[in-house]
Amino acid sequence: MSHKATHPPDTPLYPIREVSRLTGVNSVTLRAWERRYGLIRPQRTPKGHRLYAQDDITRVERILQWLNRGVPVSQVGDLLDQPEKVETPTPASGDWESQRQQLQATIEALNLPKLESLYYQSLSIYPVSVAINELWQPVILSLEAQWANAPDALVRRTLEAFLRSQIGIRLHYANQATRGPLILLNVMPDDPGPLWILMAALMASEQGYRVQLLDRNLPLEDLPQAVARLHSSMVLLASGQKESDSYIREALPHAAKTLNVPLGVCGEVARLREQAFTDDSVHVLGDDLPQAISRLRPLLRESGVL
Known part of the structure; x- marks a missing residue:
């Protein structure tokens, strides 16, 4: 569901760098949430610069709350306009778990072009804390447990x-x-x-x-x-x-x-x-x-x- 920016003319507006500072979400991620998922829709200046109202900042904070509960970004849009007390859904099959499986398989296959794509994708769609907690840290733990039983120096050194x-x-x-x-x-x-x-x-x-x-x-x-x-x-x-x-x-x-x-x-x-x-x-x-x-x-x- 798209979020339309319809704010009164006298509403204070903030540039993207200020929103990033206030919320801790970098500008690349904010743009990805807008372009790929329609989660936020800031106003634009005549030159195309994004301007965010307080409602947009509150919406960003709600997106963060859902992500920090483990909800993938692809499911957040359907939750934003529901009541605050809605229960956290179980992540759909094929989302976080499939992302972890895909990342680990890519690492083990030494597919560096795809690894680069997954790396940039994870850090553009999610805040770094979420990308580490939900994707990179679990995959590193899984790999290290696997390497403890069957060392693979080539895969480890390539990833490092x-x-x-x-x-x-x-x-x-x-x-x-x-x-x-x-x-x-x-x-x-x-x-x-x-x-x-x-x-x-x-x-x-x-x-x-x-x-x-x-x-x-x-x-x-x-x-x-x-x-x-x-x-x-x-x-x-x-x-x-x-x-x-x-x-x-x-x-x-x-x-x-x-x-x-x-x-x-x-x-x-x-x-x-x-x-x-x-x-x-x-x-x-x-x-x-x-x-x-x-x-x-x-x-x-x-x-x-x-």
Whole structure:
């Protein structure tokens, strides 16, 4: 169902960059919701620039609410004009699950042109947090479980190279466009690749942080120098593995105490070792990457950065 923009002449109107700032939905996604799905219909200036009223912004927020409940964007249009108390529908067969199956099959087939298409499609249709939660994180978990029983170094390294390239380009331009705090992201020593840290970097960049990504493990004893020379406001470590007892219980707390910035941990390691993190100097942010990144801001406020 299309949403017609019929606002009184004196209604305050906002350009797309302001709507993106207010809602956290990037302009590419806002345009996709309009063009592909007719979910929003902003007014246009004589030169074709989009202008959004408060009703449009409220509608964007409702779209986000449905997406964050796991409803695919293809089903959201039918829900927007229903009563607020309508129950979340079960996603139609062939939507999220089929998207995951398609993405995983594409990765395993080493079909890079199709992988590139799926990557850009997922980040244009959905906010990054939804794309990671509903698509990329589940697929990475599925692949890593599969590789634990039947390692496939070629597929893993190909996926890592693809994401390193695509996310690296995104980080380069995003870092130039923001003045947010710099987050130093480092992979943990037992993780065989940077998939988790790459996803965390993508999420952090989308939340307005500048990101310095180290996708090969930098020894903990070198972190103080790295923080000083890169002018980092926080260190964030990630892993898809359990990591060793000595690393979790001794090395990390010791490293955290040598830093003058917060040290956080995210990724599967946060779930696998939840009970092992007993030192308050190490901030355990969880395995849900969008949620983990949302927890950075309070830590940075507490440390006086924000």
